[in-house]
Amino acid sequence: xxxxxxxxxxxxxxxxxxxxxxxxxxxxxxxxxxxxxxxxxxxxxxxxxxxxxxxxxxxxx
Numbered sequence: 001x002x003x004x005x006x007x008x009x010x011x012x013x014x015x016x017x018x019x020x021x022x023x024x025x026x027x028x029x030x031x032x033x034x035x036x037x038x039x040x041x042x043x044x045x046x047x048x049x050x051x052x053x054x055x056x057x058x059x060x061x
Contacts, residue, residue: 035042
């Protein structure tokens with residue numbers, strides 16, 4: 001009987017781990033979908049950040 005309880009508990013942990021894995025996978029995939037859909041905006045924001053950091057670095061010296 002104790003073995004059955006242990007197997008039931010480990011199965012519950014496996015299912016919980018699989019559920020967490022799918023939630024994290026869904027978040028990562030939605031993030032990549034957002035990045036692919038808005039790649040031009042992200043590229044422009046990156047260029048602007050590089051330019052601003054260059055001028056900030058130049059002004060601080």
